[in-house]
Amino acid sequence: MESLAIITSGGDAPGMNAAIRAIVLSCHAKGIKCIGFYHGYNGLIEDECLTLTPEMVRPILQYGGTILKSARCPQMHTDDGVKNVAKTLKRHKVDSLVVIGGDGSFRGMMALQSYWSGRLIGVPATIDNDLACTDSTIGFSTAVSTATHAIDKIRDTANAFERVFIVEVMGRHSGHIAFNVGLATAAESILSFENCPSSSLEQVKLSLIEQIQTQQKNNHTSFVIVLAENLWPGGAQGLKQTLNDTANIESAVCVLGYIQRGGSPCPEDRILATELGIEAVEAAYSESGVMIGKEQGKLIRRCIIAATEQKKPVDQAIHSVYQTLT
Amino acid sequence: MESLAIITSGGDAPGMNAAIRAIVLSCHAKGIKCIGFYHGYNGLIEDECLTLTPEMVRPILQYGGTILKSARCPQMHTDDGVKNVAKTLKRHKVDSLVVIGGDGSFRGMMALQSYWSGRLIGVPATIDNDLACTDSTIGFSTAVSTATHAIDKIRDTANAFERVFIVEVMGRHSGHIAFNVGLATAAESILSFENCPSSSLEQVKLSLIEQIQTQQKNNHTSFVIVLAENLWPGGAQGLKQTLNDTANIESAVCVLGYIQRGGSPCPEDRILATELGIEAVEAAYSESGVMIGKEQGKLIRRCIIAATEQKKPVDQAIHSVYQTLT
Amino acid sequence: MESLAIITSGGDAPGMNAAIRAIVLSCHAKGIKCIGFYHGYNGLIEDECLTLTPEMVRPILQYGGTILKSARCPQMHTDDGVKNVAKTLKRHKVDSLVVIGGDGSFRGMMALQSYWSGRLIGVPATIDNDLACTDSTIGFSTAVSTATHAIDKIRDTANAFERVFIVEVMGRHSGHIAFNVGLATAAESILSFENCPSSSLEQVKLSLIEQIQTQQKNNHTSFVIVLAENLWPGGAQGLKQTLNDTANIESAVCVLGYIQRGGSPCPEDRILATELGIEAVEAAYSESGVMIGKEQGKLIRRCIIAATEQKKPVDQAIHSVYQTLT
Amino acid sequence: MESLAIITSGGDAPGMNAAIRAIVLSCHAKGIKCIGFYHGYNGLIEDECLTLTPEMVRPILQYGGTILKSARCPQMHTDDGVKNVAKTLKRHKVDSLVVIGGDGSFRGMMALQSYWSGRLIGVPATIDNDLACTDSTIGFSTAVSTATHAIDKIRDTANAFERVFIVEVMGRHSGHIAFNVGLATAAESILSFENCPSSSLEQVKLSLIEQIQTQQKNNHTSFVIVLAENLWPGGAQGLKQTLNDTANIESAVCVLGYIQRGGSPCPEDRILATELGIEAVEAAYSESGVMIGKEQGKLIRRCIIAATEQKKPVDQAIHSVYQTLT
Structure with missing residues (x-):
């Protein structure tokens, strides 16, 4: 793998910057070029990007928001939009694309699979925590x-x-x-x-x-x-x-x-984002169409379809605690 | 002065508890009995009260809200309501009443002056900071x-x-x-x-x-x-x-x-509330119908009418800063 | 079970109050009398206690420290000390004792087993997170x-x-x-x-x-x-x-x-303490000498000896993340 | 005035960035070039600087520390050090130098007056609040x-x-x-x-x-x-x-x-730093050797000597409050 791209997509979540940092530092350690595209999929359509260096991401662990900006991207619902994303990725000779976002962003990944043969890795970041295949999503705890x-x-x-x-x-x-x-x-x-x-x-x-x-x-x-x-x-x-x-x-x-x-991510989100980010780079060598998750203390890689098809239910224990106390 | 009563009235403001604490400790040091009435003027109408001791108020400096509860009191707009407040104050042989609140609460004080001859002291507490005769009201900074x-x-x-x-x-x-x-x-x-x-x-x-x-x-x-x-x-x-x-x-x-x-008051409000509370007890020996304020670093006592009749304008300097930067 | 006692023991940890609250509310729902002893084992030796009611614990969820106070208790290293604890428990006809604390506090429980036949339940609360048989202890996250x-x-x-x-x-x-x-x-x-x-x-x-x-x-x-x-x-x-x-x-x-x-417990500790507290009352019907823990999202009951004999190691994943990024 | 330089010097204080921002935006509005030198006086000795633009300072209001870095500078106690500072200022054709810092930093200004004829303005920033001629220094409140x-x-x-x-x-x-x-x-x-x-x-x-x-x-x-x-x-x-x-x-x-x-400055420090920063640029047109302060709600300009020669005492009122309550 010589080149890896990152976007943050959909609603922003505290800890997205921590994930970007981990990915960039991890790429740097492995000698992989790391390109950040702005505004989610829009930046891939319009080819708005920069090469990310360790110096740029050193101070961002503790900041809310995302230095890569985020956005919804209605064009990803059209074939033309998706094809343009694929074109940009090819032009930059990107081997792997890491998408940091929620289920809408992951559906974009699935659409992209038809037009681009690079490896696609999802990192779950949404305050809603509604994704399956991970106990917690980045931003939920904050x-x-x-x-x-x-x-x-x-x-x-x-x-x-x-x-x-x-x-x-x-x-x-x-x-x-x-x-x-x-x-x-x-x-x-x-x-x-x-x-x-x-x-x-x-x-x-x-x-x-x-x-x-x-x-x-x-x-x-x-x-x-x-x-x-x-x-x-x-x-x-x-x-x-x-x-x-x-x-x-x-x-x-x-x-x-x-x-x-918004706001500075809490330690749980900083650490989770860091772990998922590192694992995403690891996975990007060999897998595609997977989301990185953490379940029961262990990092896992799950098919992106499984992660988006079902919603993660609220823990039954939480329900029963609530019923006991009210 | 043998007996002093306190109410917190109108919208609650962070630092009301700090003012209560200062008044109670100050009364204790001077050998004055301190009675707290609940729910603003309502507690005075319905005679709902307790004697406040140093032990009760020691831990409350840092807490938002008010241990005496607060409320609006529509009955204070009627003669009967005001007369009932006066009755309760006489029954408890209260010498001075300290009202912690905003301009509505102070108007209640003015109404009360016609039916009760005790001393009335106002302590300005409202997040709106719209009272004249004090640079800042308790709660504004928080x-x-x-x-x-x-x-x-x-x-x-x-x-x-x-x-x-x-x-x-x-x-x-x-x-x-x-x-x-x-x-x-x-x-x-x-x-x-x-x-x-x-x-x-x-x-x-x-x-x-x-x-x-x-x-x-x-x-x-x-x-x-x-x-x-x-x-x-x-x-x-x-x-x-x-x-x-x-x-x-x-x-x-x-x-x-x-x-x-809500929330724990910031240091500025804790200190302001403490200073105003102490000064309120001091003033309650000799004055009535005054609000305690702090202007330009000095504690002052101003006629309650002056404090409520005019609204304090926003500092002109703040305006011009805003204009310079936008 | 008619009567349950609680102590908080050893170093205080944010969330101890949340655990007390959960236990008291849970006892109340089940019609069990709940007695709090002050200052850890010292209060059991000196019979310093109060009956805990829902009203007392309603507002304490969000506060650091412990309303039952805490303390080290050197006398628990002597037979006489332990016997005195047992006496007090018998005098109050306590059926079950819940100890909220760390490994030192749990060793006290083990000593007590020789002199008292009631049921003993441990709730792990220490900022150090060094207890086995639970992924996290109350206070660690804060x-x-x-x-x-x-x-x-x-x-x-x-x-x-x-x-x-x-x-x-x-x-x-x-x-x-x-x-x-x-x-x-x-x-x-x-x-x-x-x-x-x-x-x-x-x-x-x-x-x-x-x-x-x-x-x-x-x-x-x-x-x-x-x-x-x-x-x-x-x-x-x-x-x-x-x-x-x-x-x-x-x-x-x-x-x-x-x-x-110190400080207000973070949501993770509030929720963990609430879950462990409720489960502690549940366990107190039938078990003794167990610590309540939460592993991989599930509440568990483990022999107190297992929980204290071994120290929980720092997650290997955390090590390797650190090595990747430095 | 065509060119204004800024340094942050001595111990850092929350709000220094807010002052830098206000100065840069103010210069921009007036068409003045604004140069930031790094590491306090050291950056002036070693000519380490950059031109500051509005884009650079827009997001920094809320951040602790200082983007211009700070440092002590022992060389300012020698004639050679001071001369080198003067040389750099002349080389860059700086008309006015704004020093954001405490009394040590202001003494450096006084030394510089002998070797440089530009205008020197001090902005008081130190958590210690020990400077005279201002009720509060930037950073104290935080x-x-x-x-x-x-x-x-x-x-x-x-x-x-x-x-x-x-x-x-x-x-x-x-x-x-x-x-x-x-x-x-x-x-x-x-x-x-x-x-x-x-x-x-x-x-x-x-x-x-x-x-x-x-x-x-x-x-x-x-x-x-x-x-x-x-x-x-x-x-x-x-x-x-x-x-x-x-x-x-x-x-x-x-x-x-x-x-x-450290830490994000509280609102009081953000506003104070903004006001002092704007006034510093205003003063830099016509005055030299002055510190900008705020006393009793009004912005003032005082001779730097007066500001450093005497220490501001702790408010007597604070003393007496403390005595009343303990």
Whole structure:
């Protein structure tokens, strides 16, 4: 292998820079040229790149965001877009392409396999942690930490006012963030896809109202609901309205939003990104169409199709802990 | 003085606990009994209280929220409500009442003066920093710090995606938080009451659009707008819509919300709260109807009317710094 | 089971309060009386205790330290001490005792087995992470996080001055903290028991000096050495002296010390402590002499002897990552 | 003015980068060329520099350290060194030199006045806050914040073990950090130059011991001593030894050290650095030998001699607060 390219693609996640650093240093140690393309697949289409050196990546381990920028790339849904990516890779004589991103980015890899014969390696980075074949994705731990500390602050006000708060957290269509943050902040209620199937929202509403009213009868205290985004019709505001309309329960809303994507990665994400990055270069010698993951403490390589086809469920143990304590 | 009562009233602010601690320790040193009433004026109406001891307040300096709880109290807008507060104070033989809160809480003090002859002392605590007669209110510095660190995280994503972000910060009807946070985060634009009078929003819109388009032409980069709450019609979402409809500019929205109210107070707020708390007890021997403030490094006592009648403007210097750099 | 007692023992670790909370809430749900004894085994000797209620533990999840206090207890090395503990447990009709602590605390449990027939359950809590039979101990993740953020700050100065820094981290006689923190901060060198056996210190010294000199020749830059406590003769100051005496290399020293023990637990420790606490109550119905652990995502119960007899080695993968990148 | 040069000199302080950014952007707006020299005065002696552009400084506001590096420069104590600095400045046709640093750096400015006729402007940046003619120096607020949060963590352990802790903080020969951190952390004792003249250490020791013993008699609780560096013979370890030898009081030691110098600047330091930086460029048109300061909310220009000749005392109010509460 003489030349390896990297992109960061899709939603950014804390630790992407740490993965870039590990890949660049690893390539350097092995005498492989390392090219970074900007803006995800867009940079491959428009041939926007630079050669990455150890000096460039030395200081970036601790920074959020990505020095290679990221972007969605609608052109990857067209044959022409994919062909242009392949052309750029050939022009630069790239042997292997490492894609740091989530499942959308990995689907781009699969499309590219038809037009490019180089080796394709995926490194899972998304705060949502919804990819199979890895216990944790890069950025998840930091997002949980950021949301947890935010809710710690909200709890101060909730306690001072003995008030109901609805806090909406990210996670797209999975509840990894919601459940972990909910447990870490002693949320009185966690509402997520896993325990609130859309068919049961009416039921969920009633039991939530009962839970709030029971608690308010027993003692003055705060009540924090951690709500997964995309779950409730109308989001956090919709739920607030529902509580008010149905049971005259007042509540305050906080949508944590983009703060969950940024910030200096926590040690877990720095180390995970470093391990996955090194292993990606290792794998790029001999494999293609694989995602690097870490399961039960061991680095693994899994077919990219397996990693994207199924969503990783929220740990059953987390569910039962939540049920025990509420 | 034999007996002093405390309430925390209105929106909670980080450092309220530090003020309570200072007052209690100061009373203890002087042999004054210190009574805390819960839930702001409500606790005075319903006679919900406890005697505060040094042991209770020793560990609370560093905690957000308020151990005395807080609340709005609509009954204080009625004569009956105010009379009931006076009754409770007389029943407990309270000599002085210290109210820790913002301008709404201080207006309650003024109403109370007609029905109660004890001494009334105000301690300014609100994250909005909109009270006159003090350079800074308790909680302001922490709120600025929390919002600043949140936008630092958002900047990571903004940079990675070279995107426009609209971040709405608190401040009710004044721009202290907006301007300080804007400068501290190198916001490309700060939109607040002071530089965007409601009559000029059309003009503001056009020059904002021009600024964004100029920057986007010159270089790929992020653009962060810090927006004061209650300023733009429809808030941050309204501004997003406006930018999109008028100039086809896409943007992302983040409403920081309640995280700005909570959290462990920063050292500035801990020290300010401690100084104001001690001085409040000192003042309670001889004065009434005054707010304790700190201006230009000196503790002062000002008539509560002066403190609430006028709003403290945002420092002119801050304006001009912002203009120099953008 | 009608009555369960808890102590926190040995060095405190962030997350101990979260474990207490989980145990108390879990007992409450099952109708078991829960008694907390203060100051570790000392409180059992001197019968210093209180009945723990859900109200007491609701707010403590996020706080460092332990509401039950902790202490070393030399009397547990004597038969009389152990007998007195047994007496107190009998007097209170305790069915099960849960000990939250490290290996010293667990050895106390083993001694107690001879004099008390109740059930004994261990919950592993120590920042050192040196216990076998669990991937992580309560407090370890927070300690790594605190040390990492501290070194991030030190790196600023190290970079500004292009200087060599020796940063000593905790860990008693194992390198879990040193290796994880070293990787998370991109330390140029990690010196710990695992890669620096005492017989090889002379060799380590020479290769460290060579590494520093090579780097200083090639470019101006900082050099951070993460040093495990108890490793180098004279500690960090000893190593500084050695570098100066042997090779005229100047360096600055920072001993992170006790800040690593405290602080609000990170989400990982809050969740781990909650899971282990719940499982401890579950186990206390039927087992004794076991430690609750979590390995590869699963809660396990292991004989306390196995957990204390062997030390958990630092993950081999971590070693090899470090070697790849330096 | 066509050309302005900047150095950062002496101990680094959080906010130096914010000052550099403000100066560069301000120069850019005025059409002035801005040259940065590396490593303080050393870069001026060895002509190590680069032209600073807005693009370079846009992202640095929030970062600790200094992109221009810093260093002590012993050669500035010799005529030859100073002459070489003057030569470099002439060679680059520099009209004004802005020195960001502390009193040592400002003394270098004074020496330079004899050999160079350009304009010299000082911007006060040191965590010690010991410069006169400004209420606060750049970096002080961040250092207080870092030390405060560190002691918050130590307090957890101190409480858990009901133990005496001696925490040594920076400040060189003044107690600004010690007093502010001590108040912000509710330290039971603050030992600094201002309240412990070297002639009275014996007396201080006795009253400290009495204070500890009284508290230990009255209740189980922690006792935190904040100790200024360079005060006690043998530092924190010396004081620990003294307490042990004289009164058999056990204590634990923590020297916070270099973590106080680094880290992302807090909002106060970011804003102060920005204001001072802008004003420095303004002043550089017409003045020389002045330091820019901010007193009582107003930007001022003071003769550099006045700023360095006297040390700014710790606010008397802070003293008296401390006395009231302990």
